[in-house]
Amino acid sequence: MNKPAVVVDDVSKMFRIYHERNQSLKAALMRGRRAKYDEFWALKDVSLEIASGQTYGLVGHNGSGKSTLLKTMAKILRPDSGAVETNGKVSALLELGAGFHPELSGRDNVYLNGSILGLSKREIDAKFDDIVGFAGLEDFVDQPVKNYSSGMYVRLGFSIAINVDPEILMVDEILAVGDEEFQRRCMEKFKDFKDDGKTIIVVSHALGTVRTMCDEVAWLDHGRLVETGDPNTIIDKYTDVQVEKVAEAHQHDDDSADRQRTPGLLTLDGVELIGPDGEPTTTVRTGDEVRIRFDFEAKEDIRDDVVVAMWIHGSADGSNLTGPNTDDGGLPLRVSKGRGQVELTVPHLMLLPGVYEAGAAMTDPSRANHYDHKPGILRFTVQSGTPTERYGYFSLGGTWARTI
Ligand SMILES: Nc1ncnc2c1ncn2[C@@H]1O[C@H](COP(=O)(O)OP(=O)(O)OP(=O)(O)O)[C@@H](O)[C@H]1O
Ligand SMILES: [Mg+2]
Structure with missing residues (x-):
């Protein structure tokens, strides 16, 4: 029996939310330890197990704790209580641009990140062209990454993350950024990974994609684990709740007790x-x-x-x-x-x-x-059809004219 890739055991994570934000540094220093803060539990008593070779999805509303949970699994955040165990080499693509040094070129960042992820210079040399090629950034590799678009950041980050040959790949919302072509190539990579028996953990609001690619899904709500299980079952329940929330927001007059299916x-x-x-x-x-x-x-x-x-x-x-x-x-x-x-x-x-x-x-x-x-x-x-616009979800159907 293989060991599970990740075991999250009763993990809680608290953030301190400080008030009095506009005080001077001097005032803050004078006040010393007595700074006032609220405790905010971004994760509360979360336990789950991700089997080796599984593709695992984390879903939940904005602020439900998905990224925080992923960061604790990647050992970037330490839980306040509970423990995380991982078995296998982890490579994580977290928030946009995390781990990049803005002033350095794409090339230098590849070496920097590769070495952080445990590769030697020689190993990175060998993978360099693949990394840059997959990201499609051949023409930009010597520019500082601060000049990159968000799509370029994500492409490079993802490309590094997959090329370091991890056993466990963690990705946060990459599918929201990048064009259709890049998304398609990511999906192909995920498939190769899966076929190689590797573990993938994705955080995503792209529920359709989560349904098709994941073997199991965990649903978080306000830092608590609601349920884990089969993607279709969990996502149906999760979207049901979302729909109910929308329906409730629309329903001012009706007493919810009258509401019946x-x-x-x-x-x-x-x-x-x-x-x-x-x-x-x-x-x-x-x-x-x-x-x-x-x-x-x-x-x-x-x-x-x-x-x-x-x-x-x-x-x-x-x-x-x-x-x-x-x-x-x-x-x-x-x-x-x-x-x-x-x-x-x-x-x-x-x-x-x-x-x-x-x-x-x-x-x-x-x-x-x-x-x-x-x-x-x-x-x-x-x-693509007419109009041939590319950005956003829909066209306003407008026409452009020069007026001065
Ligand atoms: N460093 C931090 N300090 C204070 N609060 C934080 C910190 N990081 C996250 N939080 C809070 O913890 C909660 C969970 O955040 P998290 O980023 O994990 O949510 P999420 O599920 O990834 O949301 P989204 O879908 O918007 O990405 C949020 O309320 C967030 O504001
Ligand atoms: Mg998040």
């Missing part, structure tokens, strides 16, 4: 993206006319009007981009027993190239009664 009465059976040729697809282009088709079935006539709602997020960082629904869209919906279908027609899809994930729900107009909701039911890719 009616399982099985009305089910959303499928959500499909229909391309310009009228066929279901998962790949479209910016500017395409597309339709999103929702199929549902009611066990009996539904008394209230029904609202079909969807939300789309960028799979790179999980940010919520838009949430069209039949209510805002002015389509009153009476549902009687049997099957039904609605479509949302989008004359010009303004999403820019990237991978997107959509969830959908059927509720009553007050949003108090969720008949069914399906987070992550649709995942699709948008390829």
